[in-house]
Amino acid sequence: EAGVAQSPRYKIIEKRQSVAFWCNPISGHATLYWYQQILGQGPKLLIQFQNNGVVDDSQLPKDRFSAERLKGVDSTLKIQPAKLEDSAVYLCASSEPGGTSENEQFFGPGTRLTVL
Amino acid sequence: DAKTTQPNSMESNEEEPVHLPCNHSTISGTDYIHWYRQLPSQGPEYVIHGLTSNVNNRMASLAIAEDRKSSTLILHRATLRDAAVYYCILTNSGYALNFGKGTSLLVTP
Numbered sequence: 610e611a612g613v614a615q616s617p618r619y620k621i622i623e624k625r626q627s628v629a630f631w632c633n634p635i636s637g638h639a640t641l642y643w644y645q646q647i648l649g650q651g652p653k654l655l656i657q658f659q660n661n662g663v664v665d666d667s668q669l670p671k672d673r674f675s676a677e678r679l680k681g682v683d684s685t686l687k688i689q690p691a692k693l694e695d696s697a698v699y700l701c702a703s704s705e706p707g708g709t710s711e712n713e714q715f716f717g718p719g720t721r722l723t724v725l
Numbered sequence: 726d727a728k729t730t731q732p733n734s735m736e737s738n739e740e741e742p743v744h745l746p747c748n749h750s751t752i753s754g755t756d757y758i759h760w761y762r763q764l765p766s767q768g769p770e771y772v773i774h775g776l777t778s779n780v781n782n783r784m785a786s787l788a789i790a791e792d793r794k795s796s797t798l799i800l801h802r803a804t805l806r807d808a809a810v811y812y813c814i815l816t817n818s819g820y821a822l823n824f825g826k827g828t829s830l831l832v833t834p
Contacts, residue, residue, distance in 0.1 A: 613768075642821055644824075649826075650826060651810075651812060651824030651825050651826055651827055652769065652822070652824045653824070654821040654822070654823075657821050665821060700768050700769075702768070702769075713771040713774075714761075714769075714771065714822060715771075716768030716769050716770065717768055718767060718768055719767075719768050
């Protein structure tokens with residue numbers, strides 16, 4: 610079974626530029642998550658989708674971050690404009706339908722963003 | 726979400742058992758206890774989870790205190806590949822994981 614795919618793996622941009630990350634979840638997984646992991650910290654949820662609807666985006670900085678999940682499969686996360694503090698690893702995860710407390714989340718390898 | 730407390734770091738010798746503790750004194754009756762680990766330069770991966778009873782799988786064992794206010798992840802024979810950050814997470818809503826800083830496990834030959 611293929612895992613969660615993310616691209617690019619690495620990205621370096623200058624502040625005020627825009628950047629986009631792509632995620633392809635495991636086939637059949639209805640729930641998709643984007644997490645931000647700053648160096649030395651645990652991942653922090655940015656946004657959660659159930660199919661193509663947003664379940665939780667309370668920690669997404671909406672003035673600069675946006676995310677979409679068209680057709681309930683792939684998802685893109687965009688930052689516009691980027692700030693220095695956005696330097697982090699962006700992790701995508703997915704889980705099976707139902708979203709119970711027992712559901713295992715499967716994580717992709719992440720995209721490491723460096724903002725100069 | 727209820728919070729968890731873990732030691733910042735632990736060290737183990739290769740091929741010896743490792744007991745990783747987690748305190749969660751404010752756990753609610755419906756909170757599941759999940760453990761994930763993150764190897765260097767990789768995304769987190771699921772290790773094990775439980776509700777009330779002790780659990781075993783091919784990776785580890787989870788021992789849950791009778792009052793559920795603490796739990797211990799047990800790696801029966803640590804290998805170098807087990808060096809990672811281990812996260813103890815409580816989930817109730819059934820959705821996103823609330824990661825803390827976890828325990829950084831160092832395994833020495």
